[in-house]
Amino acid sequence: LKMEKVGKKLTKELFSEAQTYAQKIVDGLNTAVSPFHSVETVKKLLKDKDFIEIKEPDKWTLVGGQKYFFTRNNTTICAFQVGESCTAGSAPPDCFKIVGCHTDSPTVRVAPISDIETQGYKEVAIQWYGGALWHTWLDRDLTFAGRVIVLNEETGKLEDKFWHHPEPILRIPNLCPHLQGMDERESLKINKEEHLRPVIATSIIDSLMDLDETGEEKKATETESKYSIEKKHLKSFLALMAEGIGAKVENIVDFELSMVDTNKSCIMGLHKEFISSGRLDNMLSSLCATHALLEVSQEKLLDQSVNLIYLFDHEEIGSLSAQGADGSIVNDSLQRIYASFNEGNIDAGYKQALRNSMVISADMAHAIHPNYQHKHQSKHCPKLHQGIVLKSNCNQRYTTDSVSSAIIREICSRVDVPLQDFIVKQDIPCGSTIGPALSANTGIKTVDIGAPQLAMHSCREMCGTTDAYYYHKLFASFFKNLREVSSTLLD
Numbered sequence: 297l298k299m300e301k302v303g304k305k306l307t308k309e310l311f312s313e314a315q316t317y318a319q320k321i322v323d324g325l326n327t328a329v330s331p332f333h334s335v336e337t338v339k340k341l342l343k344d345k346d347f348i349e350i351k352e353p354d355k356w357t358l359v360g361g362q363k364y365f366f367t368r369n370n371t372t373i374c375a376f377q378v379g380e381s382c383t384a385g386s387a388p389p390d391c392f393k394i395v396g397c398h399t400d401s402p403t404v405r406v407a408p409i410s411d412i413e414t415q416g417y418k419e420v421a422i423q424w425y426g427g428a429l430w431h432t433w434l435d436r437d438l439t440f441a442g443r444v445i446v447l448n449e450e451t452g453k454l455e456d457k458f459w460h461h462p463e464p465i466l467r468i469p470n471l472c473p474h475l476q477g478m479d480e481r482e483s484l485k486i487n488k489e490e491h492l493r494p495v496i497a498t499s500i501i502d503s504l505m506d507l508d509e510t511g512e513e514k515k516a517t518e519t520e521s522k523y524s525i526e527k528k529h530l531k532s533f534l535a536l537m538a539e540g541i542g543a544k545v546e547n548i549v550d551f552e553l554s555m556v557d558t559n560k561s562c563i564m565g566l567h568k569e570f571i572s573s574g575r576l577d578n579m580l581s582s583l584c585a586t587h588a589l590l591e592v593s594q595e596k597l598l599d600q601s602v603n604l605i606y607l608f609d610h611e612e613i614g615s616l617s618a619q620g621a622d623g624s625i626v627n628d629s630l631q632r633i634y635a636s637f638n639e640g641n642i643d644a645g646y647k648q649a650l651r652n653s654m655v656i657s658a659d660m661a662h663a664i665h666p667n668y669q670h671k672h673q674s675k676h677c678p679k680l681h682q683g684i685v686l687k688s689n690c691n692q693r694y695t696t697d698s699v700s701s702a703i704i705r706e707i708c709s710r711v712d713v714p715l716q717d718f719i720v721k722q723d724i725p726c727g728s729t730i731g732p733a734l735s736a737n738t739g740i741k742t743v744d745i746g747a748p749q750l751a752m753h754s755c756r757e758m759c760g761t762t763d764a765y766y767y768h769k770l771f772a773s774f775f776k777n778l779r780e781v782s783s784t785l786l787d
Contacts, residue, residue, distance in 0.1 A: 306681060306762065311569075314765035318563055318571055321764050324583045325561035325573045330441040330554045331371035331609050332458050334399040334579055338586050338607060339365070342375050345590045352628075358636040360387075363593050366629070370443065370456065371399060371609035372619035374629055375589060379597040388637035388645060391601040392630060392653040393778050394740070395588070395771055396621060396730050397581040398611035401574065402426030402753050404433060404494070404555040406440070409528040418497040418530055420466065424488050425554070426612030431484055432755040433555075437464030438494060442553035446543045454549060457541040464558045465536075466494040494555065496533065505532050521546040557755055569681070569761055576749055576757040577660040580764060582607045584747075585658060588771030602633060603775045611659070611730055621730035626738055653740045654703065654778055656771070657695060657731030660759070661685035661718055661746030673721045678748040680760035683714030684770055687729075687744040695731035699785050700743035704774075706781045711773040713766045716748070745770070 324341075328334035343349070347363040350356055358364065360382035365375035382389055407421035424430065441460040448455050471491075473481055486492060525548050526534060538545045561573030571580070585605045592603060610620035617623050634646045662685075664677040678685045686701060687694040708715050720726040735742040747767045749759035 310765075311762060314762040315563065315568060317765045317768065318761035320587065321571060321580060321583050322561045322563060322573070325571075325575060325579055328399075328575065328579050328583070329460050329556045330403075330443075330458075331399040332443045332552075333441060333460060334575075334582065334607070335367055335370055335373045336458060338373050338375070338582070339367070341586055341590060345593065347375055347593075356632050356636050358382075358633065359384075360637070361596065368625055369609065369619040370458075372607065372625060373399075374604060374606045374625070375586070376602050376604040376633065377589065377593045377597055378633070379599045379601045381598060381600045382602075382637050384637050385639050387600055388634050388649070389600055389602045390645070390649050390652055391599075391779060392604060392633075392649065392740070393601060393775055394604045394606065394626075394653065394655040394734075395585040395658055395774065396606045396608065396655055396734055397585050397658045398578045398608045398621070398730060399582060400426070400609050400612050401577060401579070402428030402612055404438075404492075405442075406529075406551070406553045406555075410533075411528065411530045412493060413499055414493075416499045417495050418499055418502050419493040420496050420530075420533075422493060422555070424492070427753060429751075429754045430486055430488060430492060432751075433492070434468050434470045436467065436755055437558045438466035438468070438555045439464055439558050440466075440537075440553045441556045442551060444537060444541050444543075444551040444553075445549045446541065447547045447549055449544075449547060457543070459537060459540045459551075459553070460556070461536065461540055462558075466496050466555060468492055468494045496530065502530070502532055521548065523549050525549070559756070563761060564758075570758050571761060571764060572756060572758050574756055576759055577752050578611065578658075580747060580749075580759060581658040581660060581767065584764060584767040585771050587768050588775065591768075591772050592775045599779065601779060608730060615730055615733050620733075622733035622737065626734060630738070650738060650740055652782075654700070654774075654782060655731070655734050655738070655740050655742040656704070656774060657729045657734060657742055657744045658767075658771070659729040659731075659744070659746050660749045660752060661687060662752060663748035663750050663759075665750060671721065671724070673719055676718045678716040678718050680748055680750075681762040682748075683716045684708070684763065684766050685716050685718045685746050685748050687718050687746060689719060689726050691726070692732055693726040693728040694744035695729075695735045695742040696744050700741050703741075703778070703782050703785060704743050704745065704770075707773045707777050708770055710777055710781075711769045713770045713773070 328337045361380040363377045367373045405423045410421045412419040439461045534545045564572045608621040610617045615622035664672045688696045731744045747763040751757045
């Protein structure tokens with residue numbers, strides 16, 4: 297495969313810059329352990345650069361030249377920079393430059409009633425979210441991360457708290473080969489209901505936790521929860537959760553927890569060239585897009601355009617939700633931004649602005665696997681460190697067409713970012729992204745791209761440090777150069 301000749305030659309200097317940037321990505325990945333924590337991670341980055349938080353239930357009074365963000369469900373976040381020339385009542389936005397990514401990844405989630413006892417083991421009933429390589433979750437040291445809803449005793453109001461327990465407390469043990477038949481050894485067959493329940497404790501040791509120093513059962517120190525939470529989940533598990541969030545067990549109303557690998561994200565390889573982590577799909581895209589928006593927002597945006605990033609939840613399960621890309625959030629927010637500068641009205645000018653706009657659907661891409669070369673179409677074999685992947689599918693599983701392709705190629709050429717073309721083999725089904733939903737729901741020209749990676753949807757994925765650096769540069773160039781590049785093609 298030859299790189300498209302729009303990027304400069306990969307040098308030691310460029311590689312060193314990429315390694316430095318990759319550490320920022322790793323730091324973000326180590327805090328973005330669930331969609332809730334991902335949004336919190338991005339919120340902190342935005343606030344540190346003077347982005348103003350606004351709320352969807354409130355009236356929006358936006359000002360040209362300012363920077364804002366809002367969240368939905370604390371799992372989807374939108375941040376945007378408004379052009380200086382946008383003026384209330386006379387000059388609403390005339391172009392939206394959008395990068396869309398997602399915050400969710402295939403994972404294991406705790407069931408509403410999770411306490412299971414089997415042959416002296418305490419297990420956790422779970423639900424499998426998305427389409428993961430489930431066998432990669434076996435024999436890993438796991439923990440919990442997510443959102444807990446509690447009652448504030450002082451105010452009488454419900455509050456949400458985000459919890460990430462730092463130590464390993466769960467494991468899904470494999471079955472040793474000595475207990476498997478020959479057919480089982482040759483072909484791993486996993487029943488997701490029966491074989492993938494994590495072990496959290498043994499019953500005999502867990503029962504000791506209810507005894508005092510004299511061996512007598514401890515007296516209850518808390519009143520029984522009116523929410524019956526202790527009837528659904530292991531008592532010791534709830535006690536750990538309550539301690540972690542600084543609340544009483546009796547005040548825990550409900551929670552949404554994912555299981556997370558405790559092995560931290562890192563830069564690895566003989567030459568420190570790979571990022572190794574869970575959730576690269578798609579937090580790498582989300583973090584790179586965020587960094588790019590932060591970078592360009594340090595300079596004034598002098599026209600009537602708006603630079604936006606949307607980091608959506610629920611991509612891995614189809615995006616059809618209130619906080620998903622196939623929901624109302626994009627049209628809701630674009631209309632509110634426009635109307636804020638147009639006396640609350642949506643007119644023909646809004647439709648014209650959409651025609652001047654463009655979306656980058658940024659989701660990770662499939663690098664060719666050295667041990668499975670036959671799985672790639674022979675002329676479309678993206679490689680690590682050789683550029684961002686331009687995804688095409690004539691059946692609209694990806695949205696790229698000749699117009700959006702040409703625009704992104706020119707945007708890349710201006711900052712020496714190489715591109716690689718990708719189509720799926722014709723005898724393999726093609727995956728999809730948020731691109732088709734965004735394109736169909738808004739009518740905005742869209743392109744699908746991604747950084748190449750290996751082991752997509754594994755508990756542990758890997759990509760190249762250089763491609764993260766290219767990704768960031770591409771997004772920044774898109775925000776800076778789209779208007780000039782697309783001035784005729786989007787007519």
